[in-house]
Amino acid sequence: MTPSPTAPRRASLTRHDLVASEHVLRDALRDFVAFKSSSLYFPPPGAGQDTEPAWLKGEQKLLLPLSQGGAPLGVFMAKGVRGLQARTLPLLAQAARLCLENLALAKALDTDPVTGLGNRQCLLDALEREIGLVQASILPGQASWQEAPAEARGGFGLVLFDVDYFSWVNQNYGHLYGETTLARLGALLAAKAPEGAALARLEEDLFAVLLPGASAARCLDLAESVRAAAAEEVFDYAVTGERIRLTLSAGFALYPRDLHGGQLAAPAGEAARVLVQKARKTLSAAKDLGRDQVMSFGKLLREGGQILERLPLGRLAVSLGRAADAKEGMRFLVWSPRFEGARQLARDGGHRVLGRYPAMVKGEIILMEAQEDVSYAEVLHLTDASWTLEPGDRLLLAQDPEDSFPGREDPAEPPRRDMASGLLGHRDFIRRFTQAREGEQAFTLALVRLPDPGQDRGASGGSRAEASIQELAALCRDHFGQELLGGRFSTGSLILYVPGQAPAALRERFQALAELARERLGLALSMGLAGHPFLSYGKADVLENCRKALDHAQLIQDGPRLALFDSISLTISADRLFTLGDLYGAVEEYRLALLADEGNVLARNSLGICLGRLGRMAQARAEFERVLALEPRNQMALYNLGHACQRLGEEKTARKAFQRCLKLNPQDVYSLLRLGRMAEDAGKPANARGYYQKALALPGGPRLVTRHLARLAQAQGRADEAREHLQQALLQDPKDAFSLNLLARIYLDAGEDPAIAEALARQSAALRPDQGQFWKDLARALEAQGKTEEARQALGRAG
Structure with missing residues (x-):
C-alpha cells in the first residue's frame, strides 16, 4: 500500500x-x-x-x-x-x-530522508547546546573557568564538506541518481566520523560534522581522511555502465577560537549561525583555490585570499572580507599560482630537466575598505613594474606591520596625496612617519575611524565615505593646524601624527574633535591613541598599539568612543589571545597590563586563570590573593582562589573560600558543587547530597548537578536512582562523556546487557580519549561479550 x-x-x-x-x-x-x-x-x-x-x-x-x-x-x-x-x-x-x-x-x-543523517535544524540545535556548555568555562574571568580539567568543555570544531561539480551529476545522470550518490557519501562520512560526532546534511550536497572537543589538527585529520576516502569511491551508473568518481572540498572553523569580540558574547543561537557562516566561507575558499582540498578558517586570512578584479587607479577587489576577519590596513604579499609545481625546463640539444620555480612575490597590497565578503585594496609595491597583478593571484598576509619591502621607495619621489582627504596616502604616510618619529622623544599616533557607511551611496561626488573623509580631514586640519602630518589609513579612517606630546595630554583635544564631528558633520567617530614612550615598547610598536586602542574604543558602549592604549587595551588584547588558546601570549599581555596599572583586577584575575590553566597553581593562588587584597568581596577571585587551594591540597582554605562565595551570592551553583564534591571526597555523603540538592533548585542547576547526584547514588548502591539521574543529565547534555561512562559502568556492575554498556563506553571514550578509565570500562564491556582482541586494544589506549 x-x-x-x-x-x-x-x-x-x-x-x-x-x-x-x-x-x-x-x-x-x-x-x-x-x-x-x-x-x-x-x-x-x-x-x-x-x-x-x-x-x-x-x-x-x-x-x-x-x-x-x-x-x-x-x-x-x-x-x-x-x-x-x-x-x-x-x-x-x-x-x-x-x-x-x-x-x-x-x-x-531531525533526520535528512536521503542520507539518514541529521538535518540543518538538528545541527543548529546541537551547535547551540555545545556552545552553551563551552561559553561558561572558556571566556576569561568566568566563575567556572577552573572546573576540573577532566570536566572542561574547551571548544569544538565544525567541518563542512561539499561535493565538487555535483550539479554535473544531476544534469547528466538525473536527480534520483544524484540522491543515490549523496546517500553513499553520507554513509562514508558516518563510517569515518568518530563516536560522539554529530553529522548532518545541510542542503543539496553540503554535509557537516560537529566534533566536540576537537582541535584544528583533529578537524584537519578527519577532513583529509574523508576527502581521500571519497576520492577512492567509484559510483556505478548501471544504465550505461559508466563509472564515476567524485571529489570533496572541505572547510572548518573552531569555537571559540575563530570567533571574536561581540560574536563570543552573542546568544548561543546567534553564535551557532556565525560559526556555520565562517565554516561556509572557508569551504568556499577551498573550492575557489582549486577544489579537492581542505581549508581552515585559521588559514583563510593568512593564505586563502585571491584577487578577484582589477579596478582603475591601482585598486583591486580581493576575496577576503570581514567574514574572514579582514580589516582595513592589513597588508598582503601577492604571488602567482601559475608558477607552482614542478616543470620541465628546456636545455640545449632538446634535452629537458625537471625543476621547480622559486617562490616569486609580485608585489604588496593594503586593504583600504573591508566589506562583509570582499575588500578593496591599493597597490603599495610591485616587484617588477612590467609584471602586473591580475585576477587569480594569491594573497599571503604580511607580517611586518610597517614595511614589508624596505628600501623599495625612491627617496626623491614626491609623496602622493589622497585626492579626497588631501592627506598623504597610506604608504607615504608610513614613510614620513617613520622618518619624523626618529627625532622625537615623545609622540602620539591616532587612528580616527568613521562609522560604517553601510550600503547607502551618494548620487554624486563619490561614495558617502569619500565625502565624509573629505570633511573630516578638513576638520582635523582646522583643529590641529594646517601642518598636521596625517594620512589616509583606509577607506573609512585617517591616521594622525602629533609630535612632542603624550596621548594623555591630547585626550581632551581629541574628545573635542569627536564633539565637533558629531555637531558639524553628524559623524560618531571611534578613535584609538597610542604613544611613545610606553612601558618597554619601541617606536616601531606604536602603530600596532594604536590599532589595539581602536579595537578598545569600538567596544565602548556609552560616551565617546575614544581609547588610549593602556592597561584595559592590553587586557582586551590578552583576552583575544586567551580565546585563541595562546595562553603564554595571554600571560605576557596580562603582565604588561598590570605593569601599566597594578590595580587592574580584571587583568590580575585573568592572569591567575591563565597560570592555573598552565598548571602553575601556587602562582595562580598568589594572583587571586592580590585581587582580594584590593577587593575583598570579589566573588570571581574568591572562587578561583578556592579552586587553586583545592588543587594544592589546602582543603580548609578552599572550603572557606567557597563558603564566602555563597555568603556573597547564595545562588552560586559552582561553589555549591565544589563544596558538595569536597564533602563527598571526605566521606560525608549526607552533606554532599545537601549541597547538590540546593544547587539543583537553582537556575542552571539541573544541567550541572544531576551527574553529581548520580555518582553519589551509585556509590551508595542506589543504581536505579543513579540511572534516572544520568538519563536526566544526558537529556540536558547528550555529549556528557562522564555521564555516559557512569551509565555504562552501572550496566556492567549490574550484570545487564554488555552491548548497551559498550555503546555508552565507546561514546564516552571517543569524547574524552584522555580519560584512561573510560577505555578500561570499554574493555570490560567488550570482554563481557567475548571480544577479547578488541578489549586488549582498548586496554592499550588506557595507558
Whole structure:
C-alpha cells in the first residue's frame, strides 16, 4: 500500500536511539503500569527475541518487546511490578508500539530522508547546546573557568564538506541518481566520523560534522581522511555502465577560537549561525583555490585570499572580507599560482630537466575598505613594474606591520596625496612617519575611524565615505593646524601624527574633535591613541598599539568612543589571545597590563586563570590573593582562589573560600558543587547530597548537578536512582562523556546487557580519549561479550 502524500514520515530506530530515549519510554509507560525501576535489554545476535510481552510474577518483572516494522530492537524491562493481570499485557504491548512510533516520528523531524543523517535544524540545535556548555568555562574571568580539567568543555570544531561539480551529476545522470550518490557519501562520512560526532546534511550536497572537543589538527585529520576516502569511491551508473568518481572540498572553523569580540558574547543561537557562516566561507575558499582540498578558517586570512578584479587607479577587489576577519590596513604579499609545481625546463640539444620555480612575490597590497565578503585594496609595491597583478593571484598576509619591502621607495619621489582627504596616502604616510618619529622623544599616533557607511551611496561626488573623509580631514586640519602630518589609513579612517606630546595630554583635544564631528558633520567617530614612550615598547610598536586602542574604543558602549592604549587595551588584547588558546601570549599581555596599572583586577584575575590553566597553581593562588587584597568581596577571585587551594591540597582554605562565595551570592551553583564534591571526597555523603540538592533548585542547576547526584547514588548502591539521574543529565547534555561512562559502568556492575554498556563506553571514550578509565570500562564491556582482541586494544589506549 502506498502511503498518503500527507502521511508523516517515520525514521528507522536503532539501539542507540532506544538508549538515548530510555527516559521517554519509562515516563510514557508509567502512565499504563506502575513499576519501581527499569532498564533495557538487547538480546545477542542470533539469540532470537520473543514478540509477546511477559510478566514474571515471581521476579516482579515485566518484559515488553520493542520492535519496528516487525524487526526486533530490544526489550524494555520494568522491575517491581505487582498485581498485573494477564489481559492487560496486549494493551501494554500496544502502548510500547505507540511509544516507538512517537520516537520514530520525533527522530524523523531531525533526520535528512536521503542520507539518514541529521538535518540543518538538528545541527543548529546541537551547535547551540555545545556552545552553551563551552561559553561558561572558556571566556576569561568566568566563575567556572577552573572546573576540573577532566570536566572542561574547551571548544569544538565544525567541518563542512561539499561535493565538487555535483550539479554535473544531476544534469547528466538525473536527480534520483544524484540522491543515490549523496546517500553513499553520507554513509562514508558516518563510517569515518568518530563516536560522539554529530553529522548532518545541510542542503543539496553540503554535509557537516560537529566534533566536540576537537582541535584544528583533529578537524584537519578527519577532513583529509574523508576527502581521500571519497576520492577512492567509484559510483556505478548501471544504465550505461559508466563509472564515476567524485571529489570533496572541505572547510572548518573552531569555537571559540575563530570567533571574536561581540560574536563570543552573542546568544548561543546567534553564535551557532556565525560559526556555520565562517565554516561556509572557508569551504568556499577551498573550492575557489582549486577544489579537492581542505581549508581552515585559521588559514583563510593568512593564505586563502585571491584577487578577484582589477579596478582603475591601482585598486583591486580581493576575496577576503570581514567574514574572514579582514580589516582595513592589513597588508598582503601577492604571488602567482601559475608558477607552482614542478616543470620541465628546456636545455640545449632538446634535452629537458625537471625543476621547480622559486617562490616569486609580485608585489604588496593594503586593504583600504573591508566589506562583509570582499575588500578593496591599493597597490603599495610591485616587484617588477612590467609584471602586473591580475585576477587569480594569491594573497599571503604580511607580517611586518610597517614595511614589508624596505628600501623599495625612491627617496626623491614626491609623496602622493589622497585626492579626497588631501592627506598623504597610506604608504607615504608610513614613510614620513617613520622618518619624523626618529627625532622625537615623545609622540602620539591616532587612528580616527568613521562609522560604517553601510550600503547607502551618494548620487554624486563619490561614495558617502569619500565625502565624509573629505570633511573630516578638513576638520582635523582646522583643529590641529594646517601642518598636521596625517594620512589616509583606509577607506573609512585617517591616521594622525602629533609630535612632542603624550596621548594623555591630547585626550581632551581629541574628545573635542569627536564633539565637533558629531555637531558639524553628524559623524560618531571611534578613535584609538597610542604613544611613545610606553612601558618597554619601541617606536616601531606604536602603530600596532594604536590599532589595539581602536579595537578598545569600538567596544565602548556609552560616551565617546575614544581609547588610549593602556592597561584595559592590553587586557582586551590578552583576552583575544586567551580565546585563541595562546595562553603564554595571554600571560605576557596580562603582565604588561598590570605593569601599566597594578590595580587592574580584571587583568590580575585573568592572569591567575591563565597560570592555573598552565598548571602553575601556587602562582595562580598568589594572583587571586592580590585581587582580594584590593577587593575583598570579589566573588570571581574568591572562587578561583578556592579552586587553586583545592588543587594544592589546602582543603580548609578552599572550603572557606567557597563558603564566602555563597555568603556573597547564595545562588552560586559552582561553589555549591565544589563544596558538595569536597564533602563527598571526605566521606560525608549526607552533606554532599545537601549541597547538590540546593544547587539543583537553582537556575542552571539541573544541567550541572544531576551527574553529581548520580555518582553519589551509585556509590551508595542506589543504581536505579543513579540511572534516572544520568538519563536526566544526558537529556540536558547528550555529549556528557562522564555521564555516559557512569551509565555504562552501572550496566556492567549490574550484570545487564554488555552491548548497551559498550555503546555508552565507546561514546564516552571517543569524547574524552584522555580519560584512561573510560577505555578500561570499554574493555570490560567488550570482554563481557567475548571480544577479547578488541578489549586488549582498548586496554592499550588506557595507558
